[in-house]
Amino acid sequence: MTSNADNSLYTWVEKKLKSYISKNPKNQSNELLGFESLLFTIQQLRAVSINAVYNDFKDRLGPFIKTNRFPKINLFGGLPKLADSNDFYSMHGFIVDELLSDIRARCRLLQTNKSAELKLLQDLLSNLKTQFNLGFINLNYDNVILRALPDLETGFNAKGAFDRNIIYNGNWNFCYHMHGSVHFDMNARNKTELHEISWNKNLNSMFDSNSTGRNRNTSREGIDHLNSVIVTGFDKTTQLLREPFSSYFMQLDRLIYESDAILFMGYGFADSHLNHAFSFIRKDKTKKRKVAVIDWADDMQDGLEFRRDSWSDGLQETIPIIGNKKGRGYRSEPNIVRTFKSKQDFERALNRSTPVSIWYNGLTEACHHPAKILKELI
16 A cells, blocks of 8 residues: 555554553553454454445444544555545455465475475474374465475365365375465466366466455455455454365364374464364263374463463363363472473373373474374374
8 A cells, every 4th residue: 555664554553553452551462463363453444434435334333333534545656545445455455465475485495495394394294104194284374284294185186176075085194274375376267266276386386366356255244355365364264165165174073083182283272163173072982182282482481270361261262171270390380381391391281181281392392302292192
């Protein structure tokens, strides 16, 4: 919307939120300023202001809520104008496409810039393969897992078309990109479905994203979603109704049920549609699955017993831990994260009927200890 990043429409939204949060000095949370939260705020701004553009009186909140005056913007070199709902929608699409472009650029250089880290990850996953058939529900858009294990099934055939037969065959050793991938493309040439997602293995080729120029997905709740190759922001359950996302998600319950152990790598436990899918394992009487979590936390962060934040709440929602004393330190007393890092060890739930082990020192460091990771899962 402007070439000056410090004076853009996106920055205006961000500054407004910061000012709003600062009015409560007790609120130290920056959750409203997270990238996905900002995207959803932009979508909501479009939703509550759309009547001013189309004057169709279809906004159910219109009789009750009036928006403040939006700033003037310079749209692609044109004359200054007041921002409106269409500008917020266009900005949303532009941001998502730019994000994909940046991640693809990083992925193209992955083998060159991160070869040592990829080798470590490959060693860790190969170690796990000695005891398990692997399956990945990948929420990242990058291709790191596929670089480490290129033989994993993705649900797309050799021609790049999505094939349900691949994911319904019951086989493991897969990587399903539930929220999209840098390899997802919407090349509409020679296709009857303009928004059909295909697999493009060549990251050096031209991708057809163009989120803004495509038809939008309008929910009955009034939030417009992009026809994008990735799922971003909030209200992901609505966005998952498209292929291949819907087929991936429909497989999730079966895959969790079939699993013998579960490893979370870098998951923030912030997606409720996924959290609730996992929580049933605490009620399953057919098997007791061990759960390990690989994450990173600050040295002075409290362990599970005293940690109270969105991450620990999400963990408890996903993998409920029975008992008042959630975590176990050394000598069965609570410890801060630094203790576990210094000993290169996990924090473990006290109640072994609901086993959870948490590694706080990040994935790269965890890759140096594949035997420790495997031990927590078998």
